[in-house]
Amino acid sequence: MIIYIAALVVAVVITTALIAVFSKKLLSSIIAMGLVSLGVSGLFFFLQAPDVAITEAAIGAGLSTAIFVIALKKVKKGESEDEE
Amino acid sequence: MSIFNNAALLIGVPLLFAFSIPLFGLISKQLTKWVTLLTISFNATFSLYILLAHKYPSIVVMGNWLPPFGENLYIGPVAALLVSLISVMGLLIAIYNLWSIKKGDVTRFSVLFLMFTAGASGMVLTGDIFNLFIFMEITGISSFALAAYGPEKRALGGAFKFLVVSSIGSTLYLLGVTLIYTQLGTLNIAEIAARINQTTPGLLTFAGVLIVSGLAVEAELFPFNGWVPDTYTGAINGVSAALSGIGAVSGVYALFRIAMTVFGKDGTYVSSYGNLNFMAVIAVLATATVVIGELSALTQKNVKKMLAYSSMAQMGLVAVGLSIGNELGVYGGIFQLVNHSIAKTMMFLILGVLVASGVGENIDDFRGLWKRSPFLSLAFSVGAFSMLGFPLFGGFWSKFAIVGASIQRGGWYDFIIGLVLFASIVEAFYYLRIVGYMFSSDSKFPKLKTPWTPTIPIFILAVSIIAIGVFPQIVGTFSAQAASEFTHKMSGYVLNVIPTIAAH
């Protein structure tokens, strides 16, 4: 049973990784990257590495996604100020 | 195996003070520069004590777990020499920073500079292949931030390039380490070195390619050094001096520790296990670096950019010397590393003083500098002559040894040394052009007032170049010991760390 769930997670990870690379909008790339981290943390859990899974979920899916979004917002703000 | 655990203070004390500098910054920003200075001077004193009191070869056991089970630092001749070099250079640049860093976020600059020096020392000292990665990250992250310091926008561009390239490099290195770990189940350099022939050659080769390309970023070898000119030009001069005098030293050390000790196969000339001889690969890359670096430097009108390209080329020369793989070649390479570090640090510091007193960075601004500031132009010429390898300057002995070793080796090294000598002529042309500009024409500009703080490190460095030129045995004895460590991997390294490990 668990192998099917793991296969599903792998499919989600690969799809979201491709979205992150090929997406035209940076925001959707960032969200997709967050999803990749979430899926990978699930895979770590399946591979019996709960320590790594917790760290990946907290840092990869949570904090670094937020920091990327903030950075994107900052960059966009700088761009609009330059146009003025 | 002799254990010298107190040498852990070389890492511990800088870390303690780096964490406490933000608290000192609450009292006074300028105080933090003194904290950095004093901490690095502790490191310099302690490492010179290890070098001069001959406390090596010894290992430092971390956490009371003996190698190969725990982590250890290894203080051999190479590490003792290079850690002293790094700490002394860090000390001199810290003295220069007392004068040059006045604006901006001084507190955090002090933290980053201290950890840059400590991280480079750690890279040289460590005896664990994963720990090397950690120290690479410490050195790398502090150098990105240092390179971005300053009011100029070009600093940010250079730092960003460095960040991207160096992150890719360290990721490649980590992948290579993982591949080796799947085979041998250990991360200790000595144990991997002793058992490297038990891996499958294909995997070993691929892991080696990943590791060598990752470390070549730090060692500034050809296809991986695109960041060098922009980062060195963008950063403020004190940071450029640190990058070439400290960062590059640890990068080259790490590259050759992996290529010669971990992958190396002892012989008349060190070669490597696996399907590919990494020493030969590095020799080719290094030659390309020398030629491309010198030719690019020739076309530059901006002196800082020229020094950046020249720095790259000099690292290539160091790598050529080390990659020859016999004792004379390694002797020349290590000697050249010391000379390069001293001379390039001094030249960047001089450039910093000149730029701060209103002289431009362009080569035309150097016209008649002799009349305006005799001391700085003399010191700059000393550095240039040492780079060129004039007799009675430090660089002569190292270049002489490298050329001698290549001739000894013969074969296709004749071709390499031909290219290197051609590049040296190019180098002579552009350095002598600057020296000629400085001493030939008159200047209508007034005399420069040189502040006394930054002249101390410049004076010490200039004197040491001439001292090494006249008495080469100051560095020569140590680099000869270093050469014997690098060329005999079992007796020079492995058996000093794990004495009971069986021979091949």
Next chain:
Amino acid sequence: MRNDTPILVKKITALSLITILMVGFFWAFTEMPKGSSVNVNNRVSRLYILKNVKAATKSLNSGNFFAKGMKPLRSDVPYSPITFGKSANLEDGAANVVTSIVVDYRGFDTLGEVTVLFLAATGVAMLFFGKRKKNIIKAQASLIMSVGTRIAYAVILLFGIYIFVHGHLTPGGGFPGGAVIASGVLGLFLGNDHYESNHLGLKLFESLSGMAFVIIGLTGLFSVNSFLANFLPTGVIGDLYSAGFIALIYIAIGMKVGAELSAVVDSMIVDTEEEWS
């Protein structure tokens, strides 16, 4: 690669690099030992799991550890069963094996990792140095959001503290615990437009907990004569008061990482004005 390089050249270069890497990894994977053929007994990690490094060191010093063509005989190290809640005074008392490796057997690496994070936070703060203006997120958070984040913050903080205090017993430790705390702080920023963090407090936490880590290491150097050596009794495996200095170090790391990542969020979310005067 310059900016004016044709896009086709860039794509071909990228594609060829990716191909080289993929071919290389494929080649490496074909030669990698298969799961069944790896002798786990030869790994250092086996000794860590058995908490039997000292016996292996004895066998190494007597000279019969590496024999028969340099293959290490780690499987020869005697095996003694470890019972949760019963075994006492092991050489490392952490119930969580990962923690015992990360903090005890390879503690020096962890000190380095903490420093890496510290330097990254310092670098970010240095880049955004300047006069502070205001929060760039002007989301006009609703009442539910602003009250909810404040209530959630208490729970998140408690959970983060739980993760790092129990680092030696359960999965997790200082790094994830600190990251959890920082995500709580991020919630406060998102929920309240005028939220200001306590900079002095963050700085004090960061510095003092970092110094605590190094001082614990130096205590090891001066008492057991080895940097970062465990100098406290290891107790009964599975107890909260066990595993010697691991709990202390993880508390220091947790506080440090929490304060650091909060400071990163803080320095990124607030607009600054450059000043070089």
